[in-house]
Amino acid sequence: MCIMIEIAVVGGGPAGSHCAYCLAASSLYPVIFDHTHPREKPCGGLVTPFAQRLFPFLKKLPIKHGEKSKLHLISPSGRQARLSTRKSKIRTFSRLKFDQFLVNMAVDKGAELIKEKVIALGRRKDFWEVETTRQSYRVKILIGADGVNSLVRRSTIGPLSKMDKGVCCGYLVRGLEKEDITIRFLAHRKGYMWVIPRDDHTSLGIGACEASRSYGLRRELDMFIEQQYPHAEIISKWTALIPNVKNSKTLKIPLAGHNWILIGDAAGHVSPTSGEGIMYALLDGELAAQAVVENNPETYNEFWKEAYGTSLFIDVKLRKVLYTRPGLELYCKFLKLQNTLHF
Ligand SMILES: Cc1cc2nc3c(=O)[nH]c(=O)nc-3n(C[C@H](O)[C@H](O)[C@H](O)COP(=O)(O)OP(=O)(O)OC[C@H]3O[C@@H](n4cnc5c(N)ncnc54)[C@H](O)[C@@H]3O)c2cc1C
Structure with a gap:
């Protein structure tokens, strides 16, 4: 038997x-498919004061989190910049608590969470055939919020x-919660290492902007921990992918059609x-909902x-200049002259 659904969201992340x-909230009650909750997504969990200004509810979330007003940046040559936030603090969340809270908020408003993994999608003229590990569904509007390896993306415009x-x-x-948030830029990886203390634990990681620069990634992080934080107590270990768009043409591909949207x-x-x-x-979640409420997903x-x-397009261009040794040195030199974070 095939169950009919008006609006399905694949993925219950933010x-x-x-x-x-x-x-x-607009009286359209979607189904969310996500088999993973509760889970801790590999992430820094850092939410900037700018993001908090855009979404004031982030300042009031009744979940335990870290609050920091200092950011410590280190350039490839070891140049250090220590910055303070001007008004609000940087908040740091465990993604287990953060994502669980957001999905509960949606369910409390009337959305339904179906804890099933979507394993296949069939595109028909006016609907989608959605197959999960348990059942088949027929969906009128499909919203792909299923992360970096999105099945919805692969079934519409192709993978990233x-x-x-x-x-x-x-x-x-555990053991680094009193530290400042620290970012150490790595020119040879075109990426950085981070230490992001939360309320009762800390996210510590290393990222390379390209797979070709990821050889020996964990070894480099382990050496950093051994030298800087030998007292850190490891709770869990993870590896993850993150979107890192390098080609501005990628951002020109349409992300919505008459009955689907990617966010x-x-x-x-x-x-x-x-x-x-x-x-x-x-932001995408809000904008996609607005397009669906207006009965025109393509908008x-x-x-x-x-x-x-525009800011994302500029960011793609900026990445090329920033993630070079001179770029990162200049950036940290500039930040060293500032005392304040202006976002
Ligand atoms: C290591 C790392 C560190 C990061 N640090 C930060 C940070 O400090 N601050 C910040 O702002 N951003 C950070 N990010 C980015 C941030 O994690 C993501 O941009 C954000 O989580 C995107 O939210 P999302 O809902 O689009 O996707 P996700 O959070 O990835 O959620 C996707 C959901 O879809 C589900 N799903 C996937 N496939 C299926 C399927 N077939 N069927 C059903 N469900 C499915 C998954 O289980 C998951 O719950 C970091 C990312 C990484 C990888």
Whole structure:
């Protein structure tokens, strides 16, 4: 038997959950497919003051989190810059608690969470055939919020290319919660290492912007931990991919059709310079819901470009200049002259 669904969101991360919440708030009650909750997504979990200004609910989330007002940046040659936030603090979240809270918010508003993995999609003229590990569904509007290796993306515009992904690995550790947030830029990886303390543990990782620069990634991180944080107690270990768009043509591919939309990591919407993606996931969730509420999913293509398209395009260009040894040295020199983070 085939179950009929008006709107299905594949993926209950920040993009999918927030989209489902916004739809339900407009009296359109979607289904979210996600088999993974509760789970800790490999992530820094850092939410900037700028993102908090855009989404004030992030300042009031009733879940335990870290709050930091200092950011410590280190250039490839060891030049150090210590910056303070001006008004609000940087918040750092465990993705287990953060994502669980967002998905619960959507369910409380009226969305339904079906804990099934989508394993196949068939595109018909006016609907989608969605097959999960348990059942088949017939869906009128499909929203792909299923992350960097999105099945919805593969079934519509094709996968994000290998070139447009970055490779990361790291640990959740205990014992560094009092440290400042630290970013150590690595010119040879075109990436960075991070230490992001949360409330009762810390995300510690290393990311290379390209797979071709990921050889020996974990070894380099282990040496860094041994030298800088020998007392860190490792709780878990992970490896992950992150969208890291290097080709601005990728951002020109339409991300919505008459009955489908791609959002968040599935859309490739992560800052290629900083790796920030939670803010874009929330923005996309809201914009996709708006397009569906207006009964015109395709308008999402204009909505996201109007909202932040230019800054993402600039970010793609900036990445090329920034992630060179002189670029990173100059950037850290510039930041050293500032005392304040202006975002
Ligand atoms: C190592 C690392 C560090 C990061 N640090 C930060 C940071 O500090 N700050 C920041 O802003 N961003 C950070 N990011 C980026 C951020 O994690 C993502 O941009 C953000 O999670 C995107 O949200 P999303 O909902 O689009 O995707 P995701 O959070 O990836 O959620 C996708 C969901 O879809 C589900 N799913 C996938 N396939 C299927 C399927 N077939 N059927 C059903 N469900 C499916 C998954 O289980 C998952 O729950 C980091 C990313 C990585 C990899």
